[in-house]
Amino acid sequence: MTDLDNYYLSFLPKSTTAISSIGNEVPASMIYSYHNVMKGFAAILTASQVKEMEKKPGFVSAQKQSILSLQTTHSPSFLGLQPNMGLWKNSHYGKGVIIGVIDSGILPDHPSFSDVGMPPPPAKWKGVCEPNFKCNNKLIGARSFPQLDNNSQIDETRHGTHTASTAVGAFVKGANVYGNANGTAVGVAPLAHIAMYKLCNDGRCDESDILAAMDVAIDDGVDILSMSLGDEDLRPFHNDTVAIGAYRAMERGILVSCAAGNAGPSRSSVRNTAPWILTVGASTVDRKIKVTVKLGNREEFEGESIYSPKISILRFFTLFNAGKNCEPGSLTDPALRGKIVICQAGGGAPNVGKGQAVKDIGGVGMIVINKKEDGVTKSADVHVLPALDVSATDGSKILA
The missing domain is CATH 3.50.30.30 (Glucose Oxidase; domain 1)
Known part of the structure; x- marks a missing residue:
């Protein structure tokens, strides 16, 4: 435990209890200590305990955790990406790039994550693949938050597998949807490496877990952070944990790409709008089933x-x-x-x-x-x- 961790602990009550999000009394405790995305921590506290903490020297601010929500074969050719020429060739298909995806986990046996033809991860990679999970030269890292024994990195909702394969999926021939839309499925950067940080379960993504994943991903050495999640409500950037974490990642030279959300077309329906985030919205392609x-x-x-x-x-x-x-x-x-x-x-x-x-x-x-x-x-x-x-x-x- 570092001196900074001990300093954070000094803000917490010594022997009282707090009410958890599921209604149980639990000891007031620190959940995460953040070192990269911010100087601060996540803890379980009652409202009165927060008020007491506000009186202590060094206190800046506290906010209640919010819950964020999770927001083809043809797309690359629709975008004009052609093998052996143009942008794909000039960018070496993303070779050597590490993309960290914060989502609902991943299916490691999916053909999009085959490492055939993939080089080993770059020397700068410091991440890990948690025990009993199958990684390779394509899928080079897998972590879960919180790190509980029963919190597998396996993707139960398929959302993380979808978003990860869209970004870095290998060439998979003969892909189709129930016999429709036959073709070769491939991600936008098929030679890039992928690291999955699982924290969304049943569509629920806790803010404290998001910051913890971003904090770790920065140390792991990712080049890009991709997050297809967002809050239902618009908040000022200083209260938006994704915006705060993305700013610190940007300072480290990491591109943060986030989904614009699935809402619309009413006003103020776009999410993740901080100017240091690459906000990506879905568009219409020239194919229909x-x-x-x-x-x-x-x-x-x-x-x-x-x-x-x-x-x-x-x-x-x-x-x-x-x-x-x-x-x-x-x-x-x-x-x-x-x-x-x-x-x-x-x-x-x-x-x-x-x-x-x-x-x-x-x-x-x-x-x-x-x-x-x-x-x-x-x-x-x-x-x-x-x-x-x-x-x-x-x-x-x-x-x-």
């Missing part, structure tokens, strides 16, 4: 879906407007059986869940009508029955 719905009056409307039935659906079925979001348990009318059910986007269920509700009641298909604010955006989901997603404009015509 198209599905067409044909009405009895011969009108046709284009939507999107990932559903690959073994037989072609060539007969007409009656449309039934459920007039609701089709949340699980909400569809009870026997008249829905044998019909294509029209559902509205939104509510408390994802589109796949709506499809399951329609299937459970005996519906044979589903049309999901998007919200007006979604514009022309449509979602290609892996449905459990024939279904498609259409725009609000087309949806109103179908209902007419």
Whole structure:
């Protein structure tokens, strides 16, 4: 323990208890001591204990922890990246670059993280792969926060695997989504190394863990920090832990790239806007997994879906407007059986869940009508029955 750690401990009460986030009484204790991203610490304290701490010499500020949320084969060619020429060739496909990803973990056996043709990590790399986890020359580091015996680096939600493969995925031939969109999947920097810092579980990313991961990643020697997470609320930069940690990383020559978020299109919906962060938003590509719905009056409307039935659906079925979001348990009318059910986007269920509700009641298909604010955006989901997603404009015509 360093002198700085002991100094931090001097701010904590000696023999009192605090209430944890799950409602249990636990000893007031330090969770993390930060050395790179800030001079400070994370601890479990009651409100009254914080007030006492504020009276001590050297105290600057304290804030309650917030919980942040987690926010293809064609993309590289869409971006104009071509093998053996241009930007990819000139940048050596990211060779020698270490990208640290702070997310929900990673699946080490995924083909995107094969180390075939990969050189060993650079000498500057000081990170580790925690015990019982399989790393290689591609996936060179894996840590979890907090470091508990049961907190494996394995990605249970697949979010971290998705974001990591987008950044550094190796060339994987024959990739497809249920037979759709066949091609070669590859990340933007296929020869870069990846280090995963897992701290998000069930979509929950604790601020104290984020700062701890950033603190360690700086010491480990990453060149880039990638974080696809964000707060629901906008906060001033001096109260934004990602912005604070990113500033310190920037001072060390590390590029911090963060997601702009999944909200919109209303005002102030972009997250991670600090000027020292590379804020990245999703965009539309020139490819769709198209599905067409044909009405009895011969009108046709284009939507999107990932559903690959073994037989072609060539007969007409009656449309039934459920007039609701089709949340699980909400569809009870026997008249829905044998019909294509029209559902509205939104509510408390994802589109796949709506499809399951329609299937459970005996519906044979589903049309999901998007919200007006979604514009022309449509979602290609892996449905459990024939279904498609259409725009609000087309949806109103179908209902007419």
